[in-house]
Amino acid sequence: MMVNIIRTTLGVLILIPVFLLSLWKRKNKAVRSSTGAHTPEEIELDSVPEYEDVSHTAAQTEDPEEQEDMV
Incomplete structure (x- = not known):
């Protein structure tokens, strides 16, 4: 019994x-x-936007009467 306690403690x-x-090695x-x-990555800026103004295109496709009802 005493030997088992000593083994476990050691x-x-x-x-x-x-x-x-x-833990110390992982930290280092x-x-x-x-x-x-x-090295910072270079960011290229497109001159052509990927997204168009959706509200502008939606206003063009709707009927003028529907637009007046919304206002």
Whole structure:
């Protein structure tokens, strides 16, 4: 009984530093990857808009009488 308690205690005491070491390595890896050489991406601006003014096109397709009813 006493031997099992000692084994369990030693096992836990060994696992704690291993767990802390793995957390420390993950933290260092994350810091290195975020502070590494980062090249900003170039953004190309289109001169042609992808979306048209929907309200303008809808107003053209409706009847003038319906437009007057809306106002």
